[in-house]
Amino acid sequence: MEKKLPELPHSLKDVAVFPEDPRYDDVRSNDYKVGQPKIVILAENEEQVRDAITYAAKIKQGAEFPFSVRCGGHGLSATSVNDQGMILDLSRMNQIQVIDKEKGIVKIQAGALWSDVATKLLADQLVISSGDHGDTGVGGLAVSGGMGIILRSFGLTIDRVIGGTLITADGERHELDDLNEPELFWGIRGGGGQFGVVTEFLFQADKVTTTDSEFSIPMVIQTINYTITDLYGFTQAWHAWFKNSSNKLTSILLLNKGADQTITVQTRNFWYGEETPEARAVLAEALHLGNVSAKTEVAMNYADFFPDEHARIDGKNTAFGKNTLVTDIPQAIAAEMEKLLEPPFVYGVELRALGGAMNDKAADFNAWSFREAEIMIAYWVNQAHADEALRLFQPIQEFGQGIYGAYSSDTSTAENLRVWSNQTAARLKKLKQVYDPMHFFTQNREV
Incomplete structure (x- = not known):
């Protein structure tokens, strides 16, 4: 019984x-x-x-x-x-409050959704970079990382957290910032939820100024479909293009197997700001990276990219994801990426441009270790074939420096060891011993 x-x-x-x-x-x-x-x-x-x-x-x-x-x-x-x-x-704890419009200080409860945050801040011309989807919750992203569509301009979401309220396993309430329990504050920004429950965050938002009367927080989104035969040559050209462009540019690719030994590349390029001559020139260069089969370009408000998503969540998403962070893609790794595209259960290989503002922070600024990474390689498959995907991804995993823990479906101990550098993990382990010695918070990634 x-x-x-x-x-x-x-x-x-x-x-x-x-x-x-x-x-x-x-x-x-x-x-x-x-x-x-x-x-x-x-x-x-x-x-x-x-x-x-x-x-x-x-x-x-x-x-x-x-x-x-x-x-x-x-x-x-x-x-x-x-x-x-x-x-x-925590979905009922979803308040969003602008504390100081001019300084861009915003208090947000952990249960808020990023689509609601973007919409709320639009009126005050404020923006906080988040994930790619409007239905992502603030709490999980803001303790783990946060790679958004304006990452190279804004940095990680956790880089703009300037305070937080944490409830630990003993029921104690901790008000955290650079002056109050600074080591624990360091740990919750990238250390995940292993020390307690963060109920609200204080953010430093971007204050946007624009001459455009149509868009309060303007951005340009360019989509390009390429058909390529030389993956290594294409990724080298793409990497050089975004690395040598303005930090206002962020780029995301999705690779899949095409017909007759070709590879299709679905591309989304995001320019954070008005459609200036510089923006037009940079986006025009993208049209020369490969054979273009389709393209679009549209200007919009940042908030308009995130539709109002409050749909019921029912556990039916079949995707399984793995990733690794790299400084470049040598020819041998490009060859391994091509192998990933062969099985019929593959949803695609994602390449995400990093660098920019994300890499301006020191490695110990918070608990995100891999500030030198310039590209994230992610592998998406049907979860029924997760074991085979792990085997196929292993050579690329071994080449990478570490992983983005919140972007991985792999919950193994081995995967947890890849989330933080040895130095960062050692600091997090000391915090764990102090604030959760009985290991109450074990469902999250844990050192």
Whole structure:
């Protein structure tokens, strides 16, 4: 007979969802996994977050009881949901407040979605770089990294976090910034959720000035489809193009196998700013990188790139992703990338331009280790073929410097070791021993 859960504290009784609740199917899943938790807490305030943590911690002292935190439910590793444990859902803690418009200081709760953030900040001509999808939650991205479509201009999302509120496993509340518990503040920016639950963040947003009356936060998005036969030559030309261009440019490629030994390349180039002569010249150069089969170009507001996405998440996404961070793509690695495209279960190989503002920070600025990386190589396959994908990706994995943990479906211990450099991992391990010595927060990537 299954053991019943202890009685809930009064603060949680009205926000708890059990399997028999009609709301259960709407709150138990991540985009990549259908969870089977014993209980979901739809927290509305910090008191409920604290009480949920301490309640779960007491159960965990005597039994296996997974504890997950979900903000947007978009995380590739699917650790925001679990089976037979508790999911702490922060989606109701979604307030976005501009503290100082002129200085660009913004307070955002962890459960907000980035599409809502972009829309809210548009009126004040403020912008915070986020991920590629509007339904990504603030909390998961803002403790892990954050590679957005304006990354080379803005840097990582975590690079603009200037404060945060953390609830640790003992229920203590920590107000963090460069002056208050600076080492722990360093750790939550890139260390993930292994020290506690960050309930809100203080960001330094970009203040945009423009002469364009049509767009408050203008950007130009260029899409190009190439058909190529020389992958190495193409990637060399692409790398040189974006590296020698303005930091206002960010570029993302998706490679797939084409007909007759060709490779198709779907390209999205993002220019952060107005469509100036410089922008037109840089984007025109992209048309000479390979054989162009289709192209478009459109100007829009940054917020318009992120549609209002509040769809139900049901765990049906079949993608499995791996990645590695590199400084270049030599010919041998280009040859290995071509091999990745051969199997029928492949969704594509993604190349993402890094560098720019991301690389301006020192390696120890926060807990993101790999500041010299200039390209991310990501491999997307059907999750039913994950084991074969791991084998195929191994030569590229060994060449890379490390990985972006939030962009990987691989939850193995070996993968966790790739998320941080040895020096960064050593600092994080010391923090773990101080703030979570009983290893309560184990569902996330952990040193």
